[in-house]
Amino acid sequence: MKPVDPVALRKSRMYLLLIALVFAAPMIIAGLLSFTGWQPGVKGNGHAILPQRNFVDEKLQVKLDNGQTWPWRDSEPRLTLVALAGPDCAAHCFDTLTGIAKARVMLNRNQARLRLLYVGTPPADAGRRVAMQTYWSLGRDVDGKLATYAPATPDSVSAVLVESNGTALSLYPAGFDGPGLLRDLQKVIK
Template sequence: MNETRSPSSPHSRKRSRLYLVLIALVFAAPMLVAGLLTLAGWQPGTKGNGEPIVPQRNFVAEKLDVQLADGHPYAWRDSKPRMTLVALPGPDCAARCFDLLTGLAKARVMLNRNQGRLRLLYLGAPPADPQRREAMQPFWLLGKDVGDKLATFRPSAPDSLGVVLVESNGTALSYYPAGFDGPGLARDLQKVVK
């Protein structure tokens, strides 16, 4: 006579448990691999084009004083969460510097409906050419770093531009030194300004 195994036989329970463990491993394996890759320092698609600011700085905590051209102080924390792109020109901001500023203003416009979530702040002497200075005023807030606390980010080469991306709470996220990749910065803005 053939023996049929009942569903509650020890062999059936072992097989059911094995299937349950295999199903759990199928779902857990990608998470384990991702965790191991993260611990190893590899994170796909998270590398930005700017340099991380280490040690991290918070301009609100540092009481970094910025005075706008109209005499008012700049509020790092706004009434609504908005990031700030701070442009720091080297000496004598002329044609190349102005072209970079124009490109950054275009990158902000390309954020479409999210462009209101990014403020453009220019800290330094504006371009000497009155037409260029007038052309940038609709897009850029002009001001100066009163305590010169951002001097480490300001390039020393003439007609150059360095940029710092600042979170809405005043935390400086990344620095783009003179000679930065404009399209790369635009891609970074697309990722973080949502």
């Protein structure tokens, strides 16, 4: 048996440690970042609703134009995006609502997993109201329990994303980012 060269042995051990470090470094860095509280991609564009509210437990009633009450718990697991209009919903408000409807369409095959509910006075223009009814269910908040989420600014819209069990997840205040809303929807609707 040939004697082992201590220099070659040290060199091969060093290569083995370097290879192990190359594979372990990303996990170590990710662990350190997670430990310090930084996590990539977990922040949504909406504001978390805290403390959480469950509209079913609160018996929050939205009366639809057809006289029925909005079912927060659906027969299928579908989320609801509630649009709340500020005073005097007009052109800007309608454009925002159209953008939300487009975001729903962009969910492609998953668009059926999102229901759109408009709460408030629809635009006065009859043509806009008819156009809205294509994508939106129109209703009013019977007891005013959603008033805290409605914007005070005229011709504006805020939105609340509600889980299929009636739990309010996030608020998108007036002036929210439409593409950001779509990214959030794509994350939660799969």
